[in-house]
Amino acid sequence: MLLVTGGAGFIGANFILDWLAQADEAIINLDKLTYAGNLENLAALAADERHIFVHGDVCDTALVSSVLGRYKPRAILNFAAESHVDRSIHGPEEFVQTNILGTFRLLEASRAYWNGLNDKMKRRFRFLHVSTDEVYGSLVQGQPAFSETFPYQPNSPYSASKAASDHLVRAYYHTYGLPVLTTNCSNNYGPYQFPEKLIPLMVVNALAGKPLPVYGDGQQIRDWLYVKDHCTAIRRVLEAGVVGETYNVGGWNEQPNIKIVRTICTLLDTLRPLVIGSYHSLITFVSDRPGHDRRYAIDASKIERELGWKPGETFETGVTKTLRWYLDNPAWIGNVQSGAYRTWMEKNYAGRQA
Ligand code: NAD
Ligand code: DAU
Numbered sequence: 444m445l446l447v448t449g450g451a452g453f454i455g456a457n458f459i460l461d462w463l464a465q466a467d468e469a470i471i472n473l474d475k476l477t478y479a480g481n482l483e484n485l486a487a488l489a490a491d492e493r494h495i496f497v498h499g500d501v502c503d504t505a506l507v508s509s510v511l512g513r514y515k516p517r518a519i520l521n522f523a524a525e526s527h528v529d530r531s532i533h534g535p536e537e538f539v540q541t542n543i544l545g546t547f548r549l550l551e552a553s554r555a556y557w558n559g560l561n562d563k564m565k566r567r568f569r570f571l572h573v574s575t576d577e578v579y580g581s582l583v584q585g586q587p588a589f590s591e592t593f594p595y596q597p598n599s600p601y602s603a604s605k606a607a608s609d610h611l612v613r614a615y616y617h618t619y620g621l622p623v624l625t626t627n628c629s630n631n632y633g634p635y636q637f638p639e640k641l642i643p644l645m646v647v648n649a650l651a652g653k654p655l656p657v658y659g660d661g662q663q664i665r666d667w668l669y670v671k672d673h674c675t676a677i678r679r680v681l682e683a684g685v686v687g688e689t690y691n692v693g694g695w696n697e698q699p700n701i702k703i704v705r706t707i708c709t710l711l712d713t714l715r716p717l718v719i720g721s722y723h724s725l726i727t728f729v730s731d732r733p734g735h736d737r738r739y740a741i742d743a744s745k746i747e748r749e750l751g752w753k754p755g756e757t758f759e760t761g762v763t764k765t766l767r768w769y770l771d772n773p774a775w776i777g778n779v780q781s782g783a784y785r786t787w788m789e790k791n792y793a794g795r796q797a
Contacts (some may be wrong), residue, residue: 449523661701693741
């Protein structure tokens, strides 16, 4: 069996759903259920014994150790994190706590567990750390995409905390021999993404007739990958990745934010037309994110060359699937837009000058 941390969040939930649709190997899902963790994402597994949910914090060493001792997983996949850059600007402490201390505590518990395994299980064990391209910092136009050897230059409290966690993971391999793997992925989108991130935020705002807040000039570039493709990359790295290595994962799909927002508006104009006018009229430029990274781009040639992985979806197919999912799941949208969500929207957007 596998231990997944943060499996009630966006990518973790997609990973668990895909895994259990394809394999009978059970998953223990350790999640703190922060605002971003939502068991509704895993409702399809409510009666499935292969999904064992444990409510808890990766910082809780006693809990993690007891889970490891009881279930004896062959691998740990660490998705748990505070993941939203804007929230890290408003309140960095949780990011240090979960992303740095949490990863450290998980590594310590894993090391003790791994040391106690028999030789066969020890050889088979993997600690796979799910990380981000943001650790590499910001590119200027024309600069080559991030390869695995690009220097770390994190610019936000979020990316700095993820960079620190990556370094700890690396150190546990070099110092203690813990069999680790790290993936650094670009921007994901798809079903179950919390509507604080660009694509789902634009979709839920558009459907509610609210402004679509584009930061700064909207020319910041991200490399977008459909979440199910990220999940297949993680499976492939777990299966065949070389211990101690890192793998960059991306969609070969760089686009400026404003283009993404316009694409969403154009698609919604077809899929859910307004009685009068177009969703494009909701686009509103607002003041920028402090320290906003200008461009990310992933060179995903290593994982393609060495492990044979490449994305299965184009942006057009992936974003259409995503929009259809949000259109088909109004109850999910309604449930996540609780009081806490409204407080966050007020905090992040009320002060931004249009
Ligand atoms: P998310 O915010 O949707 O989910 C995070 C999950 O972690 C939630 O279920 C939350 O409850 C849980 N969690 C938070 N703190 C915890 C703690 N202390 N103990 C246990 N569980 C805790 O995030 P996501 O978008 O699914 O991202 C998952 C991972 O992938 C993160 O590590 C993130 O850095 C990384 N990543 C995300 C993207 C992206 O575009 N979303 C891209 C590359 C990498
Ligand atoms: O690159 C991978 C990273 O992608 C992950 O590690 C993070 O967990 C994930 O949140 C994401 O970070 P970004 O900051 O790139 O994602 P976000 O969706 O918040 O923003 C994408 C771009 O859109 C970014 O340039 C900021 C801009 N934006 C975002 C929001 C929420 C807007 O213009 N308006 C908005 O309201």
